[in-house]
Amino acid sequence: MSTTEKIQMKLSDSKSARWTALFIVSVTMMFGYFFTDVMSPLEPLLTAAKGAENGLGLGWSSDEYGFFSGAYGYFNVFLLLLFFGGLILDKFGIRFTGVLSTVLMFGGALVKWYAVGHEFGGSVVVPFFGTYSTQVVIAALGFAIYGVGCEICGITVSKVIVKWFTGHELALAMGVQVATARLGTAAALGFSLPFAKAMGGVSASIALGAVLLCAGVLVYLVYCVMDKKEDASAAAVATEPEEGFKFSDLGGLFKTTGFWYVAFLCLMFYAGVFPFLKFATKLMIFKYGVDANLAGLIPAMLPFGTIFLTPFFGSIYDKYGKGATLMIIGSCLLTLVHGVFALPLNSWVLAIVMMLILGVAFGLVPSAMWPSVPKIIPMKLLGTAYALIFYIQNIGLALIPVWIGKVNQANTGADGVIDYTETMTIFAAFGVIAIVISFLLLLEDKRKGYGLQQPNVKK
Numbered sequence: 001m002s003t004t005e006k007i008q009m010k011l012s013d014s015k016s017a018r019w020t021a022l023f024i025v026s027v028t029m030m031f032g033y034f035f036t037d038v039m040s041p042l043e044p045l046l047t048a049a050k051g052a053e054n055g056l057g058l059g060w061s062s063d064e065y066g067f068f069s070g071a072y073g074y075f076n077v078f079l080l081l082l083f084f085g086g087l088i089l090d091k092f093g094i095r096f097t098g099v100l101s102t103v104l105m106f107g108g109a110l111v112k113w114y115a116v117g118h119e120f121g122g123s124v125v126v127p128f129f130g131t132y133s134t135q136v137v138i139a140a141l142g143f144a145i146y147g148v149g150c151e152i153c154g155i156t157v158s159k160v161i162v163k164w165f166t167g168h169e170l171a172l173a174m175g176v177q178v179a180t181a182r183l184g185t186a187a188a189l190g191f192s193l194p195f196a197k198a199m200g201g202v203s204a205s206i207a208l209g210a211v212l213l214c215a216g217v218l219v220y221l222v223y224c225v226m227d228k229k230e231d232a233s234a235a236a237v238a239t240e241p242e243e244g245f246k247f248s249d250l251g252g253l254f255k256t257t258g259f260w261y262v263a264f265l266c267l268m269f270y271a272g273v274f275p276f277l278k279f280a281t282k283l284m285i286f287k288y289g290v291d292a293n294l295a296g297l298i299p300a301m302l303p304f305g306t307i308f309l310t311p312f313f314g315s316i317y318d319k320y321g322k323g324a325t326l327m328i329i330g331s332c333l334l335t336l337v338h339g340v341f342a343l344p345l346n347s348w349v350l351a352i353v354m355m356l357i358l359g360v361a362f363g364l365v366p367s368a369m370w371p372s373v374p375k376i377i378p379m380k381l382l383g384t385a386y387a388l389i390f391y392i393q394n395i396g397l398a399l400i401p402v403w404i405g406k407v408n409q410a411n412t413g414a415d416g417v418i419d420y421t422e423t424m425t426i427f428a429a430f431g432v433i434a435i436v437i438s439f440l441l442l443l444e445d446k447r448k449g450y451g452l453q454q455p456n457v458k459k
């Protein structure tokens with residue numbers, strides 16, 4: 001049999017097979033993203049006085065809400081679990097790590113659901129953070145466990161996509177996966193608050209998320225069957241044995257400057273998006289005077305825009321290249337939007353326009369950044385590389401909500417209204433740093449020839 005005939009036998013060379021694999025893992029991630037943001041639009045209820053808002057208020061402070069929101073990243077960052085997750089992925093493979101991570105997500109969700117649905121007396125001192133009510137601390141514990149699962153699942157899915165799409169439509173596939181995930185975020189931002197109100201409790205939205213995560217475990221098991229078939233077909237056509245992961249290879253990863261630029265761009269860019277979303281619903285109410293029942297819909301526009309734009313920009317990158325340029329433009333837009341949010345302009349129309357522009361930025365940077373990683377780092381280290389990037393990003397996801405929660409608390413007037421000028425200036429500053437890093441990445445690409453400005457699809 002000729003080599004060409006052998007290559008055709010690989011399962012991932014079948015267009016329908018690789019897009020089916022992508023669809024399956026994307027659905028698992030979508031359920032995860034729903035859960036990640038299911039609490040964001042509930043901030044007005046969580047921070048309303050106990051029993052207020054038709055008995056739905058939980059009486060959390062802004063500081064407690066910030067502590068809880070950051071919990072997603074605590075175990076990933078402080079216990080280094082995400083870093084170990086990357087090593088587990090490279091060592092034990094996609095099937096084991098994927099199942100482990102989806103089960104962790106589901107388990108963490110159950111703990112959070114239990115915490116929010118029950119009354120606990122007293123408070124707990126959390127070293128270095130502050131003193132929070134027992135309910136907040138247990139909910140944060142559940143969210144921290146969930147966060148470990150979700151992040152490890154994220155790096156696993158990234159590796160799945162690189163495995164199936166290298167040499168094909170890699171950036172488009174990553175864009176489609178991210179777009180599907182954004183559907184989950186949009187659904188959470190748009191429906192979580194009305195759902196909680198209709199069902200008579202905040203915990204109802206969390207329960208819905210937990211049910212979806214349970215389905216996510218089952219969906220991933222279906223992917224495992226496909227993955228096994230792909231491995232069998234790849235082994236049948238392999239001409240050379242694939243080089244395995246060795247701990248000694250990590251040195252090369254640490255010495256790659258381009259890798260660090262991507263990691264810090266990721267930290268700064270995502271610091272300006274995900275933590276912002278956690279506070280955006282209340283921003284719309286207090287700064288732009290939007291009705292509390294509709295306020296979640298404006299932040300929900302952000303992920304909706306990216307559903308179309310991320311695959312669109314991904315296919316531009318696949319066909320025409322210019323990955324570093326796309327990242328620079330995205331970082332500039334992020335800065336513009338947060339800069340405008342910091343200004344004393346209170347029109348809700350402006351808020352909507354800015355949210356749409358942020359959606360463009362949020363389409364541009366992820367569509368170019370994630371497919372650029374395999375151009376800088378070899379496949380055998382990809383799990384660890386994605387894990388380290390996610391790790392550094394999680395430092396921001398863990399600590400920035402805590403910081404913003406405290407800033408909002410400090411800027412809350414006697415009437416309970418928050419002045420968002422300082423908060424939004426902080427977010428704008430993240431954008432400025434992202435611009436600088438993305439230029440450095442472009443220069444490094446010119447120096448090292450990673451091919452970030454080159455198309456991904458091989459003609």
Ligand SMILES: C[C@H](N)C(=O)N[C@@H](CCCCN)C(=O)O
Pocket residue numbers: 151154157158174178181270366370390393
């Ligand atoms: C939150 C998570 N760590 C993250 O960064 N997610 C990215 C998508 C990563 C996909 C990589 N192939 C996002 O933009 O949501």
